Amino acid sequence: MAELKSLDFGGTARAPMFALPKRIRLSTVLCTIVLLTMAFFVLYPVALLVYNSFLVEVPGGKALGLDTWISAWSQPGILQAILNTFQRVIFTELISFPLAVVIAWLVMRTDIPGKRLIENFFWIAFFLPALPVLMGWILLFDPGHGLINLAWMWLFNVPKGPFNIYGFSGIVFAHIAARSVAAKFIFLAPAFRNLDGAMEEASRIAGAGPLTTLRKIVIPVLMPAFLITIAISLIHSLESFEIELILGPTTNFYVFSTKIFQVVREDPPQFGVATVLGLAILISMLPLILWQQRLSHSRNFVTVSSRSTTLPLRLRQWRLPIFTLICLFGGFITIVPVACLLMGTFMNLYGYFDIPKVWTTAHWMAVLSDNTLIASTINTLIMGLSAAIFGTFWFAVVAYISVRTKFKARGALDLMSWLPASIPGIILGLALLWMFLTVPALQGLYGTTAVLVVACILASVSTGVQLIKSNMVQLGNELEEASFIAGGSWFYTFRRIVLPLVGPVLIAVALLTFASAARNVAGIAMLVSGDNRPLAMLQADYMIDGAFEPAAVVGVLIVLLALTMSIIARYIGGRVGLTAITRKKDL
Amino acid sequence: MLKLDHIRKTFGSYNAVDDLSLEIKQGEIFALLGPSGCGKSTTLRQIAGLDQPDSGDILLKDKPLFSSSKNIFVPAQKRNMGMVFQSYAIWPHLTVFETVAYPLRLRRWANADIDAAVRAIIKQVGLEGMEDRASPTLSGGQQQRVALARALVYKPDVLLLDEPFSNLDVKLREQMRVELKILQRRVGVSVVLVTHDQSEALSLADRLAVMNAGKIEQIGRPIELYDEPATPFVRDFIGQTTKFATHITNVASNGDASIEIGDRKFPLVGTASSFIRRQAGENVVACIRPERIAVASAAQGHGGNELEGIVETMLFLGDRYECLVQIGGQAILAYVPSSEKLSEGQRVPLAFPKEALTLWPN
Numbered sequence: 001m002a003e004l005k006s007l008d009f010g011g012t013a014r015a016p017m018f019a020l021p022k023r024i025r026l027s028t029v030l031c032t033i034v035l036l037t038m039a040f041f042v043l044y045p046v047a048l049l050v051y052n053s054f055l056v057e058v059p060g061g062k063a064l065g066l067d068t069w070i071s072a073w074s075q076p077g078i079l080q081a082i083l084n085t086f087q088r089v090i091f092t093e094l095i096s097f098p099l100a101v102v103i104a105w106l107v108m109r110t111d112i113p114g115k116r117l118i119e120n121f122f123w124i125a126f127f128l129p130a131l132p133v134l135m136g137w138i139l140l141f142d143p144g145h146g147l148i149n150l151a152w153m154w155l156f157n158v159p160k161g162p163f164n165i166y167g168f169s170g171i172v173f174a175h176i177a178a179r180s181v182a183a184k185f186i187f188l189a190p191a192f193r194n195l196d197g198a199m200e201e202a203s204r205i206a207g208a209g210p211l212t213t214l215r216k217i218v219i220p221v222l223m224p225a226f227l228i229t230i231a232i233s234l235i236h237s238l239e240s241f242e243i244e245l246i247l248g249p250t251t252n253f254y255v256f257s258t259k260i261f262q263v264v265r266e267d268p269p270q271f272g273v274a275t276v277l278g279l280a281i282l283i284s285m286l287p288l289i290l291w292q293q294r295l296s297h298s299r300n301f302v303t304v305s306s307r308s309t310t311l312p313l314r315l316r317q318w319r320l321p322i323f324t325l326i327c328l329f330g331g332f333i334t335i336v337p338v339a340c341l342l343m344g345t346f347m348n349l350y351g352y353f354d355i356p357k358v359w360t361t362a363h364w365m366a367v368l369s370d371n372t373l374i375a376s377t378i379n380t381l382i383m384g385l386s387a388a389i390f391g392t393f394w395f396a397v398v399a400y401i402s403v404r405t406k407f408k409a410r411g412a413l414d415l416m417s418w419l420p421a422s423i424p425g426i427i428l429g430l431a432l433l434w435m436f437l438t439v440p441a442l443q444g445l446y447g448t449t450a451v452l453v454v455a456c457i458l459a460s461v462s463t464g465v466q467l468i469k470s471n472m473v474q475l476g477n478e479l480e481e482a483s484f485i486a487g488g489s490w491f492y493t494f495r496r497i498v499l500p501l502v503g504p505v506l507i508a509v510a511l512l513t514f515a516s517a518a519r520n521v522a523g524i525a526m527l528v529s530g531d532n533r534p535l536a537m538l539q540a541d542y543m544i545d546g547a548f549e550p551a552a553v554v555g556v557l558i559v560l561l562a563l564t565m566s567i568i569a570r571y572i573g574g575r576v577g578l579t580a581i582t583r584k585k586d587l
Numbered sequence: 588m589l590k591l592d593h594i595r596k597t598f599g600s601y602n603a604v605d606d607l608s609l610e611i612k613q614g615e616i617f618a619l620l621g622p623s624g625c626g627k628s629t630t631l632r633q634i635a636g637l638d639q640p641d642s643g644d645i646l647l648k649d650k651p652l653f654s655s656s657k658n659i660f661v662p663a664q665k666r667n668m669g670m671v672f673q674s675y676a677i678w679p680h681l682t683v684f685e686t687v688a689y690p691l692r693l694r695r696w697a698n699a700d701i702d703a704a705v706r707a708i709i710k711q712v713g714l715e716g717m718e719d720r721a722s723p724t725l726s727g728g729q730q731q732r733v734a735l736a737r738a739l740v741y742k743p744d745v746l747l748l749d750e751p752f753s754n755l756d757v758k759l760r761e762q763m764r765v766e767l768k769i770l771q772r773r774v775g776v777s778v779v780l781v782t783h784d785q786s787e788a789l790s791l792a793d794r795l796a797v798m799n800a801g802k803i804e805q806i807g808r809p810i811e812l813y814d815e816p817a818t819p820f821v822r823d824f825i826g827q828t829t830k831f832a833t834h835i836t837n838v839a840s841n842g843d844a845s846i847e848i849g850d851r852k853f854p855l856v857g858t859a860s861s862f863i864r865r866q867a868g869e870n871v872v873a874c875i876r877p878e879r880i881a882v883a884s885a886a887q888g889h890g891g892n893e894l895e896g897i898v899e900t901m902l903f904l905g906d907r908y909e910c911l912v913q914i915g916g917q918a919i920l921a922y923v924p925s926s927e928k929l930s931e932g933q934r935v936p937l938a939f940p941k942e943a944l945t946l947w948p949n
Contacts, residue, residue, distance in 0.1 A: 478673075481670075481672070483678075484662070484664045485636075485664070487667070487693045489664055501680055
């Protein structure tokens with residue numbers, strides 16, 4: 001072996017040996033810690049809910065019993081609420097899903113101009129807080145005073161306008177215009193983007209037109225992604241709350257989540273009944289969650305191949321009309337409600353254009369001079385930023401374990417990340433309240449912002465983990481393996497390869513977590529005290545008092561905060577992430 | 588230098604690698620050749636440390652990288668190997684320079700040393716001036732050079748290549764083969780190459796192993812495997828072979844066996860392989876490489892092993908014709924120099940050199 005000497009490359013071979021069981025133990029230990037932490041923050045509150053739902057008041061204390069479960073189902077109007085929920089969900093999905101599919105296809109697979117602009121519209125729509133947006137819609141579509149209705153009455157000289165935001169159709173409209181289409185677009189767009197263009201071309205060469213190709217090739221190929229998107233939106237749709245809360249009661253339209261809220265608001269509040277109803281949602285969601293888990297595990301996924309060089313479908317003379325149409329829709333669900341909301345803040349009486357003195361700046365003055373505003377803003381910033389930073393890190397770890405490792409309990413981890421989304425926010429808040437009061441080590445935290453941060457992270461865990469997962473699934477294993485071969489440790493590889501590659505989605509998730517924390521009302525309502533009250537709660541408090549005008553002012557501030565954060569995040573993302581290098585390419 | 592000893596790996600009930608042993612020598616290019624699913628990529632990943640065998644030993648310079656009996660597994664990042672993946676695995680967020688510098692930054696080299704080493708290897712793979720380009724903007728061939736530079740910059744003990752040229756067009760593939768061989772000879776690194784492309788394995792490898800169903804069929808120099816295939820699988824997998832079933836009519840005292848071809852019972856003499864019993868009446872398969880058959884004017888003076896056939900089809904390949912010749916209902920493939928003036932339907936003499944016509948068990 002004399003020739004070995006001259007060919008040995010200067011002792012770069014490091015030879016520390018790692019015994020087999022030791023290696024397994026280390027990563028398993030880390031994964032187990034993550035699993036246990038997750039279980040503590042998810043399963044323990046759920047267990048508390050289950051336990052409390054079986055507690056019954058008896059003379060001289062409490063005992064276990066089924067009374068609460070029985071009385072929950074004998075609540076007046078509960079069956080109607082269930083029926084309403086299904087109706088609302090089915091109608092919303094029937095309209096928004098096809099719409100989202102067509103828009104995602106147009107943006108990702110055709111030569112439509114302004115792709116970035118359109119994408120931005122939907123991201124903004126996704127981030128906008130529901131309450132302020134809703135206030136904008138009310139300004140337009142209030143049956144008596146709505147601007148559109150007023151215009152209609154003036155134009156056609158009729159005593160009554162055709163639109164009414166309150167009631168079933170108004171609620172369905174508000175869902176479609178709020179996040180329903182935007183969220184689906186965001187989930188569907190990557191699937192469309194990564195589809196191998198050769199499949200479409202083969203179909204077109206075989207003689208199929210673009211629409212036939214969409215129907216016969218693209219949609220069947222993307223079916224797994226579609227089903228998962230549907231499953232996710234179904235799971236989320238049942239926890240939806242604000243829109244029904246504001247628009248429903250005037251026409252006596254209640255869905256399951258607003259029914260729960262009604263029960264909690266009764267005097268005395270019926271927490272037991274609300275808990276049972278909340279658990280009922282969780283139980284009915286379980287099959288759906290398991291179904292979508294099975295879908296994601298069947299490996300029918302379209303993954304990122306090498307760079308696709310196929311040209312997008314040319315829309316020809318339809319290019320500009322379709323672009324205009326989508327932009328109108330995008331503007332309609334973002335700019336219009338925000339502009340209306342902004343206008344509303346300068347109105348003497350919110351939404352009333354037919355009073356002598358319509359405009360005023362008094363509300364801005366009043367709110368801005370209020371000390372609670374600054375305190376609430378700071379609370380929101382602290383809460384939102386902490387939730388965004390810690391939450392995103394946590395989501396990334398959970399997503400990585402369930403996608404990239406062979407950890408035995410990764411399925412359980414994934415399942416747990418789904419549970420918080422299927423419990424109505426207000427019930428989850430209640431469970432957290434119990435948890436912070438009963439666990440001795442946590443009692444000191446009650447009343448601090450930390451409690452709210454935990455609630456906000458839990459509120460975003462499903463969406464966050466899911467978004468990161470769908471991104472990680474598409475990264476080829478070889479990108480990581482190349483780093484291992486080059487000598488990179490697991491952590492080094494995560495930091496220098498995985499993190500930058502999923503960077504854009506991490507920034508998006510952090511933004512999302514921030515925005516949802518900033519607008520979160522239902523999830524923190526039970527946990528807020530005077531000291532840690534954030535802006536969203538301030539707005540809700542104003543609204544509950546009937547003070548729509550200052551509520552609108554606070555709403556504008558929340559929107560501003562979310563938008564500022566998204567601009568900052570996009571800027572940072574543009575400097576470090578994948579986009580930076582693709583930009584360089586464009587130059 | 589790199590030794591695999593009784594490696595086994597099963598996926599469920601399927602034996603991906605079945606009791607495989609081989610040894611790779613310092614400084615050679617060793618190819619693992621086989622059809623897809625034969626276990627060659629699994630073997631390579633086990634050498635790399637990306638997969639674990641179920642049992643067996645892997646040793647590098649006599650130090651164990653994996654040993655099921657001693658419970659040793661050195662993870663991929665500690666093995667000091669380089670690898671070029673089939674997809675190249677080029678990180679889309681790094682520039683060419685940073686991609687190549689990555690392994691050196693890991694090893695905490697000084698910046699000046701990194702700069703010098705990276706520029707040197709980038710020059711060697713022919714990417715000078717592209718250091719600051721974003722990797723995704725490169726063409727396939729350039730991406731492959733980046734992958735090669737990244738794998739070589741830290742002077743690994745072994746370079747692993749997983750179907751490295753399968754995504755390149757034919758011209759570029761041939762060019763890269765030459766460049767790789769020159770580069771390898773210059774650097775002196777040992778190479779393990781996995782491929783399903785026999786011309787790649789034959790042209791690049793110093794030695795190669797043909798794999799089938801998780802087992803090695805034959806190991807040797809390319810010419811040995813081509814000229815003296817040890818198993819029917821190797822015979823059929825490497826190069827072109829014309830086969831026809833027949834039986835032995837007579838065995839001469841020197842071991843030459845006579846057979847018949849087609850329904851017209853032309854007599855031919857062939858060389859019996861060691862697998863058959865060499866008895867008259869035994870059913871055998873006769874095999875011959877098309878380039879060993881002498882056609883037309885070249886067929887003179889082969890001492891008896893000559894027959895006449897009819898040219899059925901002719902494919903013009905520039906330097907030669909590929910002719911299908913009918914002999915008594917049996918189609919025989921033969922290569923004819925393009926200088927021969929033949930036409931379809933014409934009668935031609937064919938000569939079968941005795942040593943090129945081999946007889947195998949039926």
